Amino acid sequence: MAIWRKVCIGLVAAAGIAAAAAYGLDAADRAYPPPLEGAATVSAEVLDAEGQLLRAFATPEGRWRLKATTEDVDPQFLKMLVAYEDRRFYDHAGVDFMALGRAAYQLVTNGRIVSGASTLSMQVARLIEPRDSRSFGSKLRQIVRAVQIERRLGKQDILNLYLTRAPYGGNLEGVRAASLAYFGKEPRRLTVAQAALLVALPQLPEKRRPDRHLAAAEAARKRVLSRMAVVDVIGEGEADRAELSAIPTRRLQLPAFAAHLAEAALRKEPGVMQHKTTLRRKVQQGLETVAREAAAKLGPKVSIAMVMADVHTGEIIGEVGSADYFDTSRSGWIDMSRVYRSPGSTLKPFIYGLAFEQGLVAQETIIEDRPADFFGYRPRNFDMTYQGDVSIRQALQLSLNVPAVRLLDAVGATRLMVRFRRGEVQTVLPANETPGLAIGLGGVGITLKDLVQLYAGLANRGKPVRLGDGIRDIPGEIDGEPLLEPVAAWHVADILSGVVPPLGAVQRGIAYKTGTSYGYRDAWSVGFDGNYVLGVWVGRPDNGAVPGLTGFASAAPILFEGFAKSGIAITALPRAPSGAIRIQQADLPISQRRFSMTSSGLLASSTREAAPQIIYPPEGARVELGSLSSGELMPLALKLQGGRAPFRWLANGKPLEEASRRRTTQWLPDGNGYSTLTVIDAMGRAATVRVFIE
Numbered sequence: 231m232a233i234w235r236k237v238c239i240g241l242v243a244a245a246g247i248a249a250a251a252a253y254g255l256d257a258a259d260r261a262y263p264p265p266l267e268g269a270a271t272v273s274a275e276v277l278d279a280e281g282q283l284l285r286a287f288a289t290p291e292g293r294w295r296l297k298a299t300t301e302d303v304d305p306q307f308l309k310m311l312v313a314y315e316d317r318r319f320y321d322h323a324g325v326d327f328m329a330l331g332r333a334a335y336q337l338v339t340n341g342r343i344v345s346g347a348s349t350l351s352m353q354v355a356r357l358i359e360p361r362d363s364r365s366f367g368s369k370l371r372q373i374v375r376a377v378q379i380e381r382r383l384g385k386q387d388i389l390n391l392y393l394t395r396a397p398y399g400g401n402l403e404g405v406r407a408a409s410l411a412y413f414g415k416e417p418r419r420l421t422v423a424q425a426a427l428l429v430a431l432p433q434l435p436e437k438r439r440p441d442r443h444l445a446a447a448e449a450a451r452k453r454v455l456s457r458m459a460v461v462d463v464i465g466e467g468e469a470d471r472a473e474l475s476a477i478p479t480r481r482l483q484l485p486a487f488a489a490h491l492a493e494a495a496l497r498k499e500p501g502v503m504q505h506k507t508t509l510r511r512k513v514q515q516g517l518e519t520v521a522r523e524a525a526a527k528l529g530p531k532v533s534i535a536m537v538m539a540d541v542h543t544g545e546i547i548g549e550v551g552s553a554d555y556f557d558t559s560r561s562g563w564i565d566m567s568r569v570y571r572s573p574g575s576t577l578k579p580f581i582y583g584l585a586f587e588q589g590l591v592a593q594e595t596i597i598e599d600r601p602a603d604f605f606g607y608r609p610r611n612f613d614m615t616y617q618g619d620v621s622i623r624q625a626l627q628l629s630l631n632v633p634a635v636r637l638l639d640a641v642g643a644t645r646l647m648v649r650f651r652r653g654e655v656q657t658v659l660p661a662n663e664t665p666g667l668a669i670g671l672g673g674v675g676i677t678l679k680d681l682v683q684l685y686a687g688l689a690n691r692g693k694p695v696r697l698g699d700g701i702r703d704i705p706g707e708i709d710g711e712p713l714l715e716p717v718a719a720w721h722v723a724d725i726l727s728g729v730v731p732p733l734g735a736v737q738r739g740i741a742y743k744t745g746t747s748y749g750y751r752d753a754w755s756v757g758f759d760g761n762y763v764l765g766v767w768v769g770r771p772d773n774g775a776v777p778g779l780t781g782f783a784s785a786a787p788i789l790f791e792g793f794a795k796s797g798i799a800i801t802a803l804p805r806a807p808s809g810a811i812r813i814q815q816a817d818l819p820i821s822q823r824r825f826s827m828t829s830s831g832l833l834a835s836s837t838r839e840a841a842p843q844i845i846y847p848p849e850g851a852r853v854e855l856g857s858l859s860s861g862e863l864m865p866l867a868l869k870l871q872g873g874r875a876p877f878r879w880l881a882n883g884k885p886l887e888e889a890s891r892r893r894t895t896q897w898l899p900d901g902n903g904y905s906t907l908t909v910i911d912a913m914g915r916a917a918t919v920r921v922f923i924e
Contacts, residue, residue, distance in 0.1 A: 264378045269358040269391055272297040273407075275504050276492040278511040279545070279700075283416070283485045285492040288401070294484060296406040297503065298393040300386060303405055303417045306464075307425040308389070313463045314429050314454055316350040320385055324351040324376035350392055351376040353432075357395040396432040399439035400481070410485070412440060412478045422468055423475035426454040441481045448477055487514045490551035490565040495701045508545040508700040513538060516795035517548040524768075524788045525553030525560065531770050532779075535566035535678050536792055537697070538764040541686045544695035544705030546679075547762070548796060552771075561771040570658050570675035571752045571767065574745025574781060578634045579688065579722045580649060580714070581670050582626050584641040587718035588918045589880035589908030590825060593623045593725060594815040597633045597825045607667055609635045612746065621815070622825070626725050629744070631671055636825070638670040646670075653687050653694040653713045655680040672747050681756060682765035684713070689741075689758040691804060692719035715906055716807040717883040723758075723803055724812070732786035738793055739800050744781030751775055755785035757793070760801035764792050808900050809884030819878040819889060821910040841915045842873025844907065854924040855899070865896040866923075873911035880908040899923045 272295050274287045289295050300308060312319050318326050326349050348356075355375035361368040379388060398408035405428055409417035413424055420428070430450035431438050440447040455469040464472075488509055495505035521534040528534075538548035551565030585591045599617040601608065609631045611617075617630060625633035638646065643665040650657055658675035659665065666673070679697060687694035692714035698705035714722070726741035742757030753768040753776075766785045770776060778784075793800065815823060846869040847853055856864045868879060876889035881897055882905055899905060901923070908918045 264355065264375050264382070265359055266379070266382065269395065271295070272394060272503055274496060274502070276488065276495050277504060277506050278509045278514070279507065279547070280510070281506075282511045283410070284487045284507065284509060284511055284514065285489065286407075286484055287492075287496065293401050293403050294407040294411070295394065295403040296410075298404050298406045298417075299390045300393070303393060304420040304425060306422065307405070307417065307420050307428060309463050310425050310429050310454065310458055312350070313461050314457055315353070317461075319350050322349060322351075324378075324380035325349060325373050348372070349376060351379055351388055354388055354391045354395065355379055357397075358391070397435040398428075398431050399435040399442075402435075402481075407484065411481045414482050421472070421475065422455070422464055423451065423472035423477075426458070426472060427451045427477060430454045440477045441479060444477060444479060451477065485511070487511060487518060488549060489555035490567075491549055491699055491701055498701060506700060508547065508698065508705060509549060510547045513548040513796045513798065514550075516797055517550050517792055520788060520791045520795050521550045521553045524791070528768065528776075528779075528784065530559055531772070531774065532768065532776060533560045533562065533564075533566055533771050534788065535767040536764065536788070537567050537679050537682045538762060538792070538796060538798075539682055539686055539697050539705075541689040541695065541758060541761060541763050544683075544686065544697045544707070546697055546699040546703075546705065548764075549699055564771045566767055566769075566771060567678045569771075570677055571769065571773075572672040572747035573674070573676050573681055574672040574747045574752060574754055575629045575631070575634070576681060576743055576745035576754045576756055576781075577646075577672075577674070577676075577684075578626060578629060578670060579726060579743055580646060580684065581634055581638045581641065582622065582725070583688070583692075583714040583718045583722045584645060584649065585622075585637045586721045586883050587715045587906050588641060588916060589822075589878075589883055589906075589910060590640055590916055591622045591637070592813055592818055592822050593621065593721060594813065594818060595622045595822050595825050596620070596815070597622055597625055597636060599625065599630045599632050602632050602636065604635060604639055604667055607635075609667075609671060623725050623728070626722075627729050634670050635667050638667055640825075643667060643669055649713055650684065652708070652711055653684050654696055654708055655684055672745065678754075678765050678767045681754070682763055685756045685758055685765065686763045687713035688719050688722060689760075689763050689803075691716045691807065711904055715882050715904075717810040720804070720806050720810040721883070724806075727803055731790060732782055735787055735790040736794075738790060739802060740790075740793060741803060742786065742789060744786050746780045746782075749775050750777055750779045753779045753781045753783075753785040755781050755789040757789050759793075760803050762798055762801075764789060764796070766792065809882055811884070819885065819910070821878050821912065821914050821916075826914065840872035842870050842877065842909050842911045842917045844868070844870050844909055844917050844919045847907075847919065847921045849919040850921070851919075852922045852924055863898065865898040868895050868897055868907065868909075869893065870909050870917065873909070873915060873917075874913050876912055878910045880910070882906055883908075 271289055273289055276284045278284050286294065286296060352372045355372050359375060394404045396405065397403055402408050402411055405417050408428055409415060437443055438446045438450045452473055455472050458464045459466045459469040491507060517536050517538060521536055525532055525534050534553045536550040537546060539546045549567060551567050552562040553560055555562045596619050599620050611631045647665045683697045686697060692712040694708040694713045696706050696708050697703060723741045726743055729742055731737050740757040740759045742755060745754040751769055751773055756765040766788045768779065768785045853866060855866060870893050875891035878889045879886040879895055886897055904920060904922050906918060906920050908916055910916045
């Protein structure tokens with residue numbers, strides 16, 4: 231009995247000692263945890279809409295360390311990595327005692343290190359807490375840290391840390407940075423040869439750098455391929471073929487697109503490591519190439535900005551702020567897509583749109599292009615010549631100044647500015663000035679981004695959209711009244727689609743407009759197809775003049791080249807909406823065959839008759855139509871007073887019927903929503919109201 235008592239006491243004591251030791255180890259583990267928080271420091275990334283890397287920023291210590299997970303790399307690479315570095319990775323708890331024993335035996339029998347015993351967990355421990363030497367003390371510390379890491383992280387997380395922190399030579403860390411630098415691609419799809427090289431490099435990253443030590447890199451890759459063939463991860467024939475593949479001999483630059491947007495993303499959210507944008511890398515790359523090459527041809531100090539967007543969603547898919555961000559001679563650091571400049575003639579389409587909307591003109595209406603005086607304002611054409619009588623279509627396509635000012639005088643400069651506000655576009659007028667006729671020829675400031683936003687609304691059948699790149703602006707539809715009525719927007723787009731392409735350019739089925747500001751300081755071109763709009767600005771950031779700089783000769787070729795290099799397939803412009811038709815000049819109502827006005831507005835009557843006025847429905851009315859017994863909607867009665875018969879009524883730019891001498895008529899709307907009703911009398915005087923049909 232005494233013996234059993236001693237045995238029991240011994241067991242209890244041993245259990246107590248073991249428990250105390252376990253408690254002590256656990257307390258020590260909690261008191262001295264592995265530095266996992268610091269391991270989370272990675273390079274900030276700016277991504278495109280599909281998650282592709284646009285630009286990365288080095289870590290504070292100057293490392294290219296891109297976050298990587300097992301989902302970011304080729305599965306074959308993972309198999310090769312585990313098979314080569316740590317075959318029992320999924321079975322041990324941080325230390326492979328079998329490998330450790332083998333390495334110790336080889337060290338004793340050979341007097342030198344023959345093979346290592348570091349597991350992937352131990353390598354991660356070394357990466358997050360670099361050792362000063364290769365001593366046994368350092369190895370023991372590594373083992374302890376590996377066990378601590380295994381207690382805190384799952385196998386997947388440990389692999390992710392290795393994939394992010396493994397060294398690949400120079401300041402490259404992680405498999406993504408290495409794959410981009412050596413192969414120019416993300417590691418999601420790797421060849422066997424590429425995967426083998428990425429497995430081999432971290433063991434001796436500086437001595438095996440392929441851009442400096444090609445022979446050593448080839449030998450290391452060959453060892454990996456041979457081992458993989460032996461353990462049946464790959465076939466022998468596959469290993470032989472992979473050995474014949476060339477190894478890259480130079481290090482590539484990591485992607486560095488959309489520099490201005492990337493900088494803006496970091497300023498906005500400095501602590502965020504991944505910034506998602508609406509850009510598309512292929513489009514961005516194409517536009518940047520076009521801008522850089524075009525600027526080289528245009529000469530020193532000239533910069534270029536480009537914005538490309540989806541006209542339906544407002545998402546900016548390409549955004550170039552300058553020809554070269556790092557070119558100080560061109561002030562490349564200035565984002566010219568967000569700077570207010572004079573737009574030249576690029577606002578003219580919206581003047582014509584208002585004239586179409588109000589029923590003042592049709593495409594074949596004749597308008598005068600002759601010298602005119604508008605209360606002291608005497609606009610002249612760019613070439614200092616005049617065309618005489620031209621059609622509205624010709625006037626817009628030729629970008630004639632006098633006809634545009636005549637129409638702006640009729641529709642009103644203030645009304646034009648109101649439409650810009652509907653599109654959430656802010657313009658800048660000269661100090662202490664109110665909207666005047668000069669805004670039709672560039673006498674107002676606007677940014678390229680906002681100008682493209684206006685054209686996006688024009689291309690979107692008149693419905694405004696908000697442009698955004700996901701960082702500085704959020705894209706989306708703009709609720710409220712349209713920028714232009716669909717019929718008016720179609721007429722403008724139809725005319726612009728017939729503008730002759732610039733010299734040497736291929737007709738691509740886009741509608742476009744150019745503009746040149748006073749003094750050859752700004753050249754513009756904005757074009758669109760059925761889905762996308764692209765705007766181009768060319769000029770000097772310091773607002774200096776560039777002799778010979780024009781929208782047609784300088785910006786339009788870049789526009790067409792931009793569409794070509796963007797990789798976007800051209801989509802046909804939308805079909806004409808209901809009521810949008812081209813009417814020959816001879817078939818137009820008499821009041822629309824010629825647009826004429828005096829300096830005080832539309833041609834005044836020689837009699838004392840009052841101008842026509844629509845008295846029902848009133849301006850801004852919301853009208854709910856009843857139903858007939860057949861279930862059809864009841865027509866809306868239209869009434870006017872004043873004016874000289876006959877009268878021509880138009881709904882959304884479409885004539886309702888033949889001219890009538892009656893002062894009442896009926897109209898059956900096509901559907902709900904805003905509509906514009908216009909009446910024109912025999913003297914060419916017009917009245918317009920906007921109503922909402924419910």
